[in-house]
Amino acid sequence: MRRSSSPSPRASRERAALVRRGPLVIEDDYDGEFRYDRKLVGAVQALAPERVVYIGTASKTLAPALRLAWLVLPRELVDPVLAAMTAAGWRPPVLDQLVLADMIDSGAYDRHARRSRAAYRGRRDQLLGALPEGLRPAGISAGLHLVLPLPEGVSEQQVVAAARRRSLTVDGLGRQWIRAGEDRPQGLVLGYGTPARHAFAPTVDILTRTLRDVGLR
Incomplete structure (x- = not known):
C-alpha cells in the first residue's frame, strides 16, 4: 500500500535529514493513489521510519463506509497505540480486513486503483475543460478536488x-x-469524485451556468 520513494538521491537525503532533526511527523496519505500528471510520490516514512507515522486509508479508493485505515508506526509507538485502541474498545472489522488483504495480495487492489485513477483523471479533465478560460484552478495534479480562485x-x-x-x-x-x-x-473547492457517473456531466453543466450567473464567462 505504501508507495516506493521516487525523488532524486539528493532530495531524499535532504528530506530525510529534515525529518530526523525535527519532531515526530504525521504523514496523512489519504489519496496518494490519485496523481494524474506526474509519477507517484514516495512516502516520507520510507526515509525516516522511526520519525514518521504513516496513515493510509481505503476510503477514497474503495468506499468510506468500509472504515478501513492503517498506521505504519515507529517501533516504540506500536505497543502504546495498541493499548490505547484496546482501552477505547476499538475493534476493526476482521472480515473486511481479510478481504482487503486478499485484494492487495492478488493485485486486485492495484488494478482497481489504476482504473479509478483513469476515471477520475477523465472527470478532472472534463471539469477543467468546462471552466471559463480566465480562471486558473490550483491543485489539479492530484486528489479528487481542485481549488478555483475567484477574480476580484x-x-x-x-x-x-x-x-x-x-x-x-x-x-x-x-x-x-x-x-x-x-x-x-x-x-x-470543487470535488469531482462524488457525483454518480450518469450525473457528472449534468453537474458540470450546472456549475458552468452558475459561474455565468455571477459574470464569469
Whole structure:
C-alpha cells in the first residue's frame, strides 16, 4: 500500500535529514493513489521510519463506509497505540480486513486503483475543460478536488448562493481557513469524485451556468 520513494538521491537525503532533526511527523496519505500528471510520490516514512507515522486509508479508493485505515508506526509507538485502541474498545472489522488483504495480495487492489485513477483523471479533465478560460484552478495534479480562485469583485458567497439556487452545493474556500478574515483569498473547492457517473456531466453543466450567473464567462 505504501508507495516506493521516487525523488532524486539528493532530495531524499535532504528530506530525510529534515525529518530526523525535527519532531515526530504525521504523514496523512489519504489519496496518494490519485496523481494524474506526474509519477507517484514516495512516502516520507520510507526515509525516516522511526520519525514518521504513516496513515493510509481505503476510503477514497474503495468506499468510506468500509472504515478501513492503517498506521505504519515507529517501533516504540506500536505497543502504546495498541493499548490505547484496546482501552477505547476499538475493534476493526476482521472480515473486511481479510478481504482487503486478499485484494492487495492478488493485485486486485492495484488494478482497481489504476482504473479509478483513469476515471477520475477523465472527470478532472472534463471539469477543467468546462471552466471559463480566465480562471486558473490550483491543485489539479492530484486528489479528487481542485481549488478555483475567484477574480476580484466576485465573492465565494455569491457563487455559493447562485449554486444553491440551481440546487447545486459547492464549498467556499473560507470554510477551510482556521481563522476567517476579510483579507482571505476568495475561491471555491470543487470535488469531482462524488457525483454518480450518469450525473457528472449534468453537474458540470450546472456549475458552468452558475459561474455565468455571477459574470464569469
